[in-house]
Amino acid sequence: MLARVxxxxxxxxxxxxxxxxxxxxxxAVPEIDAAIERDAEGAARALEADGAGRAVFLSKDRPGPxxxxxxxxxxxxxxxxxxxxxxxxxxxxxxxxxxxxxxxxGGPATIVDPFGGLADxxxxxxxxxxxxxxxxxPLRALRAARFIATHGLVPDRATLAAARAAAPHLPDAAAxxxxxxxxRILGSRLAxxxxxxxxxxGLLPATLDRALSPRRAAALARSLxxxxxxxxxxxxxxxxxxxxxxxxxxxxGLTGREARAWLSSRRLPRRDVDDAARLGDLAGAAARIPERxxxxxxxxxxxxxxxxxxxxxxxxxxxxxxLAARLARLARRKPRRxxxxxxxxxxxxxxxxxPQIGALLRDLAVAAACGRVKNRREARxxxxxxxxxxxxxxxxxxx
Numbered sequence: 001m002l003a004r005v006x007x008x009x010x011x012x013x014x015x016x017x018x019x020x021x022x023x024x025x026x027x028a029v030p031e032i033d034a035a036i037e038r039d040a041e042g043a044a045r046a047l048e049a050d051g052a053g054r055a056v057f058l059s060k061d062r063p064g065p066x067x068x069x070x071x072x073x074x075x076x077x078x079x080x081x082x083x084x085x086x087x088x089x090x091x092x093x094x095x096x097x098x099x100x101x102x103x104x105x106g107g108p109a110t111i112v113d114p115f116g117g118l119a120d121x122x123x124x125x126x127x128x129x130x131x132x133x134x135x136x137x138p139l140r141a142l143r144a145a146r147f148i149a150t151h152g153l154v155p156d157r158a159t160l161a162a163a164r165a166a167a168p169h170l171p172d173a174a175a176x177x178x179x180x181x182x183x184r185i186l187g188s189r190l191a192x193x194x195x196x197x198x199x200x201x202g203l204l205p206a207t208l209d210r211a212l213s214p215r216r217a218a219a220l221a222r223s224l225x226x227x228x229x230x231x232x233x234x235x236x237x238x239x240x241x242x243x244x245x246x247x248x249x250x251x252x253g254l255t256g257r258e259a260r261a262w263l264s265s266r267r268l269p270r271r272d273v274d275d276a277a278r279l280g281d282l283a284g285a286a287a288r289i290p291e292r293x294x295x296x297x298x299x300x301x302x303x304x305x306x307x308x309x310x311x312x313x314x315x316x317x318x319x320x321x322x323l324a325a326r327l328a329r330l331a332r333r334k335p336r337r338x339x340x341x342x343x344x345x346x347x348x349x350x351x352x353x354x355p356q357i358g359a360l361l362r363d364l365a366v367a368a369a370c371g372r373v374k375n376r377r378e379a380r381x382x383x384x385x386x387x388x389x390x391x392x393x394x395x396x397x398x399x
Contacts, residue, residue: 002034002076003104005046011037013078014086014101014112021097024121025151031075035089035101040078044068052076087114091129094140097121097153099129126153134162139173141166142181142207145198149188160201167202171210179267182207186248187241189233195221209252209262223251226317238272239310245276246283246314256281275307282311283318286327298369301330302362335369340379348380349387360386 006013013036019029036043044055053072070076081089090099096117103110111118120127126147134140141163147153155163170178185194196218198204204217212220227244235243245268249259260277268276282304289296301308308331316324342357351357360383367373373382 001047001050001052002043002078005043005050006036006104008046009039009042011039011043012086013037013043013104015104016086016090016101017093017098020100020102021117021121024100024118029074031077034076034078034104035081035086036078038080040066040068040080043078044070047076086112090114092133093129094133094137094143095120095147095159096127096129097147121153124153126155126159128159128162131158131162131165134159134166135169137173138166138169139177139181141170141201142178142198142203145194145201145203146181146184146188148197149185149191149194152190155197160197163201163203167206170203170206173206174267175265176267178207182266183241183268183272186244187237189240190228191240191244192221192225192228195224208248220248220251224248231313235310242272242275242279243310243314245272246279247317249276249280250283250314250318254280256284278307279311279314282307283315286311286315286323287318287320289323289327295366295370297327297330298335299362299366301327302335302365302369304331335365336371336374338364338368338373338376338379340364340376344376344380345383349383351387 002013013034015032016035017033019032022029041055041057047053047070048055053070053076056069056071058067058069058077065080065082067077067079070078082092083089086101086103090101090112091114093099096115097120098117099113099115100117101112103112115129126144128134128140134144144155144159144163148155185191185198188194195204198207199214199217199221202214204221205212208217208220224244224247227240227247232240232243245263246259249262252262254262256277259280260273263273263276282300285303286300289300304311309328312324312328312331315327340361342353342361345351345357345360346353363386364373364379364383367382368379373379
């Protein structure tokens with residue numbers, strides 16, 4: 001469709017960058033980047049008129065070429081080339097494997113590869129187009145680590161040298177951009193090698209914690225290898241990412257509240273922040289369960305809900321594999337459920353609505369999961385005994 005629009009407008013257009021790279025590797029291409037001679041807006045509006053999606057201007061208040069996104073089923077970003085030719089435009093890019101274009105003209109596809117990106121891709125090598133391109137945008141140094149994780153590419157010496165030169169300037173990049181690269185690394189199947197390389201390049205203080213010493217950064221990266229195991233690799237991307245975030249927070253020695261603040265400061269998605277912080281809290285709480293505490297274990301599983309399996313997974317990687325296996329087994333079981341609600345408790349026990357109702361419901365759920373209560377009749381009796389055995393709430397005198 002873009003080729004047809006380009007012909008109508010009388011301009012040349014190319015597919016560029018990651019879309020070409022991933023297509024050559026046989027990977028899925030969720031987003032497409034295109035470059036056009038001029039009038040990116042005209043092309044975007046024409047595609048919108050043809051039903052490809054809504055045209056949105058992306059590059060307002062940003063230096064560089066004008067970029068429009070056609071937000072359809074598969075997003076398409078269209079940028080105007082810089083430097084007067086596609087070769088010059090590709091020369092501004094980060095790595096040779098991204099400096100490849102395919103012309104959208106009639107006839108056989110014409111590949112533009114002025115820096116040997118396809119040969120580097122075949123060798124699995126990550127090489128900068130120019131060292132200065134990495135220094136111009138320090139986030140590209142962290143992007144190199146991401147390509148280790150997501151594509152298995154191996155940075156060459158020039159990439160490492162350019163990344164080290166850019167590392168002092170990485171804090172100047174927007175926190176959202178740093179967080180985005182970190183999220184992609186931690187969501188990959190193998191994250192530890194990427195973080196280890198980032199530690200060598202001096203990128204981890206700006207990425208994780210500015211107080212990190214080089215030695216501690218390297219140790220932190222190595223420790224993440226425990227979450228590159230086969231069981232973790234089988235998990236969906238978002239679960240891998242949240243587990244690793246929770247693990248890193250614990251390795252940084254953060255409390256639950258501190259972990260939430262740290263995760264938020266990385267400008268990560270709210271769901272990642274909430275789940276990773278919660279996983280850390282759950283793993284900490286699990287470590288306090290007595291060895292034979294069946295009720296305590298079931299209470300933990302019910303409290304953890306859908307996060308129980310991942311919290312147990314994290315607990316095992318934090319050095320408690322036996323307890324973790326026990327909790328994981330419970331989490332796979334379907335606990336007995338009783339059709340008892342707050343109205344039932346108020347009617348049976350003649351107590352007013354309030355926090356006591358919720359506490360009794362939680363305790364009843366644990367008793368049912370342990371097999372101590374099997375039906376509504378037993379539930380009513382069990383609740384009556386519990387209320388009788390508990391001390392009455394203290395009454396504070398107004399005198």
